[in-house]
Amino acid sequence: AQSVTQLDSHVSVSEGTPVLLRCNYSSSYSPSLFWYVQHPNKGLQLLLKYTSAATLVKGINGFEAEFKKSETSFHLTKPSAHMSDAAEYFCVVSEPRSSNTGKLIFGQGTTLQVKP
Amino acid sequence: GAVVSQHPSWVICKSGTSVKIECRSLDFQATTMFWYRQFPKQSLMLMATSNEGSKATYEQGVEKDKFLINHASLTLSTLTVTSAHPEDSSFYICSARDRSRASGRADTQYFGPGTRLTVL
Secondary structure, three states: OOEEEEOOOOOOOOOOOEEEOOOEOOOOOOOOEEEEEEEOOOOOEEEEEEEOOOOOOOOOHHHHEEEOOOOOOOEEEEOOOOHHHOEEEEEEEEOOHOOOOOOEOOOOOOOEEEEO | OEEEEEOOOEEEOOOOEEEEEEEEEEEOOEEEEEEEEEOOOOOOOEEEEEEEEOEEOOOOOOOHHHHHHHHEEOEEEEEEOOOEEEEOOEEEEEEEEEOOOOOOOOOOOEEEOOOEEOOO
């Protein structure tokens, strides 16, 4: 069965410093992995996705993530945090294409706080 | 591209009334739409999968007679909360999956902005 673990429920950084949000996954197949961001009382916005192409994925707003199969990780990074990055971040894995359900499995989320 | 809208964005209703929430894919066709519920400070909980032209598939523990889902077209799914009670108060979010594999977005769900339901 597929699962996702976000290793930190809360991360606090200062503006201008790097961001690292950690995610480990468990999957019996080659997964599709996603990072979504949710600002308060808003829907989810896709930051980036990995679908078995390049292992280093670049997303919007300066975020990127690296798929490491040997470590079963898909950590999200950004070189320099901005105040507007403060939000909830979800690491997500999709069920296999063969199941044809299209379902997503969500991590529990990481709250990113950015201090001035 | 890949915009999903929800209407209304918030609704307040009296206990016992029914509330309908619409989810639309604005610039793509969605064979499948998903309905989630989110409690404060928590992750999303999948309620049901809505396939165009067929019955919705509900997750375990979700009452299908309570949460009626209709997916009448490739761009519209509706969720009706029937006989709403205060415990149904929540943030409801829909998502849509792009039908076209050629677009490169076939495995991606695009989310609506959510609907805040408050039942008094």
